[in-house]
Amino acid sequence: MDVSFIKAPQIQQLLDRAAGMNESGGNPRLKAIMRDLTESVMELIVKHDISESEFWLAVKYLADGAGEFGLIVPGTGIEHFLDLYMDAKDAEDGLSGGTPRTIEGPLYVAGAPLVEGNVNLSTDPDEGGQMLHMNGTVKGPDGEPVGNAIVHVWHANSKGWYSHFDPTGEQTPFNNRRRIKLGPDGRYAFHSNQPSGYSVPPQGATDMLMQALGRHGNRPAHVHFFIEAPGYRTLTTQINFGDDPFAADDFAFGTREGLLPVPIRQGDTASIQFDFQLQRAHNAGEEGFSSRARAEAAPLPEAETV
Numbered sequence: 001m002d003v004s005f006i007k008a009p010q011i012q013q014l015l016d017r018a019a020g021m022n023e024s025g026g027n028p029r030l031k032a033i034m035r036d037l038t039e040s041v042m043e044l045i046v047k048h049d050i051s052e053s054e055f056w057l058a059v060k061y062l063a064d065g066a067g068e069f070g071l072i073v074p075g076t077g078i079e080h081f082l083d084l085y086m087d088a089k090d091a092e093d094g095l096s097g098g099t100p101r102t103i104e105g106p107l108y109v110a111g112a113p114l115v116e117g118n119v120n121l122s123t124d125p126d127e128g129g130q131m132l133h134m135n136g137t138v139k140g141p142d143g144e145p146v147g148n149a150i151v152h153v154w155h156a157n158s159k160g161w162y163s164h165f166d167p168t169g170e171q172t173p174f175n176n177r178r179r180i181k182l183g184p185d186g187r188y189a190f191h192s193n194q195p196s197g198y199s200v201p202p203q204g205a206t207d208m209l210m211q212a213l214g215r216h217g218n219r220p221a222h223v224h225f226f227i228e229a230p231g232y233r234t235l236t237t238q239i240n241f242g243d244d245p246f247a248a249d250d251f252a253f254g255t256r257e258g259l260l261p262v263p264i265r266q267g268d269t270a271s272i273q274f275d276f277q278l279q280r281a282h283n284a285g286e287e288g289f290s291s292r293a294r295a296e297a298a299p300l301p302e303a304e305t306v
């Protein structure tokens, strides 16, 4: 069977009716997207001659794996594709330069303590024993220091678990998570218990998919950032440790050129000097965050807030 089967009047009428194209109510943009999405699924079915059993297996996989969509999306490369698409649109608009954006991942938690100075991110002890020291400057497009920036930083512990998402229950809220308020010089500095890379949950939906594709579900050690500042575009990025075994083979495609600093290691200490460069905002919307749904936790009562 040829995919031209999809173009038969009977199928096209079915698509129109299913997407509500003949109805006056509803959201026109959603109707157009749903019609194309449904047609794409139909084309896939015909192109690969997907059987009824295979189709319902896929539906069951999506239903059972719903809790891991935040990992399946980066694992399939779609989250990185969104970055590449935004980069390409920026280039069309003459917007380029600065620190590359890269995937946010599903593990940010809003409400972390807002702190100043040379910050300790780690509330909890960590048997890993290695310390990470990171510092640098947040600059603008002309190299000017960006004043009044807030650096949101979050990373895993030495076992690869994030606070608020740690199945061992061992971490206190906001361990290895802070918002750092910078001064007029744009300088930031923090230290913390060094994170490890991690894998997707064994036997979970993402792991099953990776295995079926002959891939793995590992990420190199990394540190996530949002950087926001008045007059500048909010940057979503992360640095990945350039000396990690998975630095060049990140299952989530979060590693990018320019975001792979190699830590200087001395004894139990790893040091990274890394400057961020923001683009100027051209409208107020660019100073904010995308409206992606994110976890939120109550601020700590004893938080050292400023």
Ligand SMILES: [Fe+2]
Pocket: 105, 107, 222, 224
């Ligand atoms: Fe992460």
